[in-house]
Amino acid sequence: MASLRNAFKSNKAHRERHQPEDRAHLGFLEKKKDYRERAKDFNDKKKALKGLHKRALNKNPDEFYFHMVRSRMEDGEHVEAPKEEECTPEQLKLMQTQDLKYISHKRLVESKKIDKLQSQLHLIDAEKSNNHVFFVDTKEEAKNLDVAERLQTHPSLLSRKSNRPKLEDLKKMDLGKMLTDETAENVAEERMKSYRQLEKRIAREKQLMVAQQKMELKKMLRGKSDTKPVRIAPGTKTTAPIYKWAQERKR
Secondary structure (H helix, E strand, C coil), rough: HHHHHHHHHHHHCCCCCCCCCCHHHHHCCCCEEEEEHHHHHHHHHHHHHHHHHHHHHHHCCCCCCHCCCCCEEEECCEEEECCCCCCCHHHHHHHHHHCCCHHHHHHHHHHHHHHHHHHHCCCCCCCCCCCCCCCCEEEEHHHHHHHHHHCCHHHHCCCCCCCCHHHHHHHHHHHCCCHHHHHHHHHHHHHHHHHHHHHHHHHHHHHHHHHHHHHHHHHHHHHCCCCCEEEEECCCCCCCEECCCCCCCCC
């Protein structure tokens, strides 16, 4: 019975007194556990201040690290300097929603469409910085040079970069079957539309290529390797980051 009596004694709840009613205006009555938490917080802050004071005394005035120039102070707080985005929103959406096989497949499809358009257009009407130079013997000939006569074509066709027939070919043509001005404008408009489509497809293919390279690089970085690769150049919106792996002997 004595052991049973002692067991009940150990489970007895020890209650601490509350704040008396006549001292209620002073607020909550601090207990021992509250004092321990307050004392621990005070000693932690005191220790931190002592450590900071010691670091300030031992500081090297010539110390420098790159984070000093890569951050700035705003309202008394350190803020990281904004970094250039490595991915465009389109690349980020592709990399988050699609896998590597899908991106490589879409890039192959775009490449085939680009090749097909280039084979049809030949880029003969594209803007070029080339000049057509005529050589003559004297300055008098250069002054009186007739370009239409030299090229043996009609003066109205000199502005064309392509489809500029000679006079002898014009005589053989059936002028009744030649295109009217309105039809020629429609053909030129369709050609420019194809050029714009080609330009957009080339830009899209480049975006897919960069996204594919970044995903392949991430896959390689996740692989197991004894040595960690070194980053040589960071990634940008138009290029993937460049890493260098240590040379390993293959068995």
